Amino acid sequence: MTCSLSEITISADLEKLYLLNGFIVHYAEASGCDMTGINRVLLAVEEAFVNICRYAYPGHKGEVTVSCCLENGSLVVVFADKGIPFNMLSVPDPDISIGMDERSPGGLGIHFIRKLTSSVLYSRENGSNVLTLKFSCIRTTE
Template identity: 30%
Template sequence: MKNKNSEIRILANGVLDFGRENDLHQNVLDDIRLAFEEMFSNIVSYGFDDDREHEIVMDMELSADLLTMKIRDDGRPFNPTEYVNPDLEKPLDEREVGGLGIHLVRHVIDEWEYKSEQGKNILTMKKWIRKSVP
């Protein structure tokens, strides 16, 4: 996928197709779609210092009851797993802008890991899932 917000529609459709092919429960689909869309949006909005086109690679793999999602990009290094949650107790007008998407992702996935390798950011997110009940 390209580093353009317009690609989110393609991403959402890909997640839905993957979910249907693998009989994933709607709640799981909602969670992984949220995680992918939020992280993709952050990469597009904050990850690049130029106006060039960049490739963002997103993969999903289902093994037994574990769904593994990977996102790779060549943007500025950023480790979302170390990002400090926003203070949700503060009134809205006193909060810093940003960070809520990462906070939401943190709550819908079970594990995540970040590494920077050969100029690439690699974010791996894992979610224990259940299949749809017929």
């Protein structure tokens, strides 16, 4: 999916999260999302970015391009990285009915992304992981 109304390319480095958050807040506000919607978007975006930073480029640094647009009233955030192929949709949901001590580590971030978005799509295009998050943002009324 092409979503290039607004775009930022940053190092896949956790220290750059503040840049991504600023970009997302600016665009979500401009799109008319209320604070509840913005916070949902920020949490899902942070989880996706952290996964890219930790796992996409083992042993070396890389970049991630994040673009935002509006599509049929939904806020769309697209991540593209040239890291190792990883389809987060293939990861099963964690069993949240059992205690933390009994559960295998990992998977909660992906679980949050699924719960906070209206849809999640993954594709591998031209050597890049492309993760598309769609949000049904609540619009402010003025």
